[in-house]
Amino acid sequence: MAALFSVKDPRGDIIECSKKRWDEHICYRHPEVRGWRDLVVDAIREPHCIARDEIEPGVELYYVQGTLPNKYRYCWLRVVVRFVARGTERLGDVVTAFALTEIPTTGEKVVWLSKKRVWN
Numbered sequence: 001m002a003a004l005f006s007v008k009d010p011r012g013d014i015i016e017c018s019k020k021r022w023d024e025h026i027c028y029r030h031p032e033v034r035g036w037r038d039l040v041v042d043a044i045r046e047p048h049c050i051a052r053d054e055i056e057p058g059v060e061l062y063y064v065q066g067t068l069p070n071k072y073r074y075c076w077l078r079v080v081v082r083f084v085a086r087g088t089e090r091l092g093d094v095v096t097a098f099a100l101t102e103i104p105t106t107g108e109k110v111v112w113l114s115k116k117r118v119w120n
Contacts, residue, residue, distance in 0.1 A: 015092035
């Protein structure tokens with residue numbers, strides 16, 4: 001399936017999102033995200049932090065704050081990515097993306113923090 005976008009995260013992993021996933025899941029279930037494609041790409045490229053889901057193996061959560069428009073401007077953008085191993089590399093697929101008022105305090109373990117800690 002053709003990628004709508006493909007982006008490298010700060011650790012060097014390639015993450016893709018198919019047009020079908022974007023249209024039929026992300027925008028359908030979270031319609032506010034429809035105009036946020038560039039913000040999602042930026043959140044993967046330059047997240048404020050990355051956490052590992054402690055329940056779902058291979059799932060990581062990319063967070064950025066302060067980039068969303070209007071009523072979401074104080075929210076976190078959360079991009080959920082599922083990784084699979086391809087030889088010695090990992091390839092990630094975007095599962096979903098949406099706004100959160102705060103990062104959950106359980107069920108996740110931070111695995112990467114930006115050196116530019118600019119969030120609240």
